[in-house]
Amino acid sequence: MPLLLLLMAFLLPPGAGAGEIIGGKEARPHSHPYMAFLQIQSQQGLSACGGFLVRNDFVLTAAHCWGRTITVTLGAHNIHRQERTQQRTRACRATRHPDYNPQTNRNDIMLLKLARPMRRTSAVRPVALPRGRARVRPGDxxxxxxxxxxxxxxxxxxxxxxxxxxxxxxxxxxxxxxxxxxxxxxxxxxxxxxxxxxxxxxxxxxxxxxxxxxxxxxxxxxxxxxxxxxxxxxxxxxxxxxxxxxxxxxx
CATH class of the missing domain: 2.40.10.10 (Trypsin-like serine proteases)
Structure with missing residues (x-):
């Protein structure tokens, strides 16, 4: 299956369908150095998701992006090119939240342990996670x-x-x-x-x-x-x- 079609092949609850960027613009290359591109092999076939580096050896993503094998690419801008900035590995362990419900997409969160740590560069860098009690509010x-x-x-x-x-x-x-x-x-x-x-x-x-x-x-x-x-x-x-x-x- 061509990679472009993989972007449409992911699982969502009945009647749902989130995933693409609508109404945005092309990002400046490597301005989001935490972004990960996931290629997923599951019983349903090949699919693709996003994810993000939260530690040199962990990527956070959605639980519905689970598969038998997950290839993780960091440092990419154009996913159809072999860019020098790219680092690629596999997820050696995919841990979904124990209370994830695929029917409702409740607790839709998963941690991927990377087979090898990513090397920090200007194009590959973790993003910060929430700390304390501060939370996002309407209007943010x-x-x-x-x-x-x-x-x-x-x-x-x-x-x-x-x-x-x-x-x-x-x-x-x-x-x-x-x-x-x-x-x-x-x-x-x-x-x-x-x-x-x-x-x-x-x-x-x-x-x-x-x-x-x-x-x-x-x-x-x-x-x-x-x-x-x-x-x-x-x-x-x-x-x-x-x-x-x-x-x-x-x-």
């Missing part, structure tokens, strides 16, 4: 990046970005029956044609330099708002999991 402006589609029939090989505004929880609870304000964030002004869409699942919502959310799901047409996993709610699990698997993978 954040950035999402990904290699997903630019529209229903528009595809790209290059990393794109878009600025999105955090919405009140009612904007998603009235639209999605399984929305949970404690573990999810409602993102994207419904009056603007800007959103994440097919292929961007697992990518980060970055607010003031901190990854606060993970692209999870939205509606089939990509009209905002969309639902993001609230990372802050899962930080105890994230820290516990990274400590548990801190030793290098056995080859």
């Amino acid at each position: 402006r954040c950035t999402v990046a990904g290699w997903g589609q630019l529209g229903l029939n528009r595809r790209t090989n290059r990393l794109h970005e878009v600025q999105l505004t955090v919405q009140s929880d009612s904007g998603c609870s009235s639209r999605f029956s399984f929305y949970n304000s404690q573990t999810q964030i409602c993102v994207g002004n419904p009056r603007k044609r800007k959103s994440a869409f097919l292929g961007d699942s697992g990518g980060p919502l970055v607010c003031n330099g901190v990854a606060q959310g993970i692209v999870s799901y939205g509606n089939k047409l990509g009209t905002p708002p969309a639902v993001f996993t609230r990372i802050r709610s899962f930080m105890p699990w994230v820290n516990r999991t990274m400590r548990r698997f801190k030793q290098p993978c056995k080859t």
Whole structure:
């Protein structure tokens, strides 16, 4: 299957479809050095997701991006080119949240332990995770990046970005029956044609330099708002999991 088609082949709850960057622009090369491109082999075939480096040996992504084998590429801008900045490895362990529900996409978060640590460069660098009790609020402006589609029939090989505004929880609870304000964030002004869409699942919502959310799901047409996993709610699990698997993978 051509790689461009892989960007459309990921799992979402019935009636959902988040993933591509709509209404954004091409990112300046390597301006998001934490971004990871995931190629996934599962029983359903090949697919692709986004992810983001949170430590030299761990990438955070969405639980619905799970597969038998996951190849992780860091330092990429054009995913169809062998750029000198790219570093590629495999996920030797994929740990989904134990309470992940594939029917509702609740607790849609997964940690990937990398087979080898990534070397920090200007094009490869981890992003900060939430600390303390501060949380994103309606009106906050954040950035999402990904290699997903630019529209229903528009595809790209290059990393794109878009600025999105955090919405009140009612904007998603009235639209999605399984929305949970404690573990999810409602993102994207419904009056603007800007959103994440097919292929961007697992990518980060970055607010003031901190990854606060993970692209999870939205509606089939990509009209905002969309639902993001609230990372802050899962930080105890994230820290516990990274400590548990801190030793290098056995080859």
